[in-house]
Amino acid sequence: MTTTTVTTTTAPRTETATGDKKATVDYEAFLKLLTAQLRNQDPLSPMDASQFMAQLAQLSTVEQGVKTNDTLKQVLETLKNSGMRMDMAYLGRTVEAATDTLSLSGGKATMAYAVEGNAASVKIDVLDSAGRTVHTTAGSPQAGRQVFTWDGRRSDGTTAADGTYHVRVTAKDKAGTALKAATVVTDTVKEVRTVDGATQFLLKGGATVRAEDILSAS
Numbered sequence: 001m002t003t004t005t006v007t008t009t010t011a012p013r014t015e016t017a018t019g020d021k022k023a024t025v026d027y028e029a030f031l032k033l034l035t036a037q038l039r040n041q042d043p044l045s046p047m048d049a050s051q052f053m054a055q056l057a058q059l060s061t062v063e064q065g066v067k068t069n070d071t072l073k074q075v076l077e078t079l080k081n082s083g084m085r086m087d088m089a090y091l092g093r094t095v096e097a098a099t100d101t102l103s104l105s106g107g108k109a110t111m112a113y114a115v116e117g118n119a120a121s122v123k124i125d126v127l128d129s130a131g132r133t134v135h136t137t138a139g140s141p142q143a144g145r146q147v148f149t150w151d152g153r154r155s156d157g158t159t160a161a162d163g164t165y166h167v168r169v170t171a172k173d174k175a176g177t178a179l180k181a182a183t184v185v186t187d188t189v190k191e192v193r194t195v196d197g198a199t200q201f202l203l204k205g206g207a208t209v210r211a212e213d214i215l216s217a218s
Contacts, residue, residue, distance in 0.1 A: 090189045103205025107152040115171040116180040125168040164206035
C-alpha cells in the first residue's frame with residue numbers, strides 16, 4: 001500500500017500581524033486621549049458639542065475599521081481552507097499537466113507536445129538533471145497534439161537510468177523563425193503541498209506542477 005503524505009508549509013504573516021497590532025494601538029490610544037480630554041476639560045468652558053460629536057464619529061470609524069479587518073481575515077481564511085479541500089480532491093487522480101519533466105521507468109517514457117504555427121522542422125532533446133543532452137531525435141512537424149516516446153537509449157547507444165529528465169522541443173518554420181512549443185505529461189497526483197500560500201502537486205513520475213498547470217483530470 002502506498003502512503004501519500006500532505007505537507008503544508010505556511011510563511012509567517014508578519015505584515016498582517018503588524019497591521020492588526022497598529023490598528024488596535026491606534027484605537028486604544030484614541031480612547032485614552034478622548035477620556036483624558038473629557039476628564040480635564042474646564043467646567044466653565046466645556047468642550048464644544050459639535051467637536052465632541054466629531055471625535056465620537058472618528059472613534060466609531062476606527063472601531064468599524066478594526067471589525068472590518070477581522071471579518072476580512074475570517075473570509076480569507078475560509079476561502080483558503082475551501083481551496084485546499086478542492087486541491088486535495090486531486091490526490092490519486094490522473095491528470096494532464098503542462099510540464100517539461102519526463103519520467104523514465106522500466107525503459108519507457110511518454111510525453112505529448114504541440115507546436116504553435118506551421119513548423120518545417122522539430123527537434124526533441126532529452127536532458128538529464130545537470131542539463132546535459134542525453135538523447136536527440138526529430139519530432140513531427142504536423143499541427144496538433146503529437147506523442148514522443150523514449151526507450152531510454154542515449155545518443156551513444158547506452159541505456160539511461162530510470163528517473164526524471166527534461167524535454168526541450170525546438171521548432172522552426174520555413175524561414176528559420178522559432179515557434180512556440182508546449183509539452184504535456186499524463187501522470188497521477190501523489191502529493192499535495194502548500195508552499196508560501198501556493199498549492200503544488202507532486203506527480204508520481206517526479207514532476208512538481210502548479211494548479212494552473214493542470215489541464216484536465218480524470
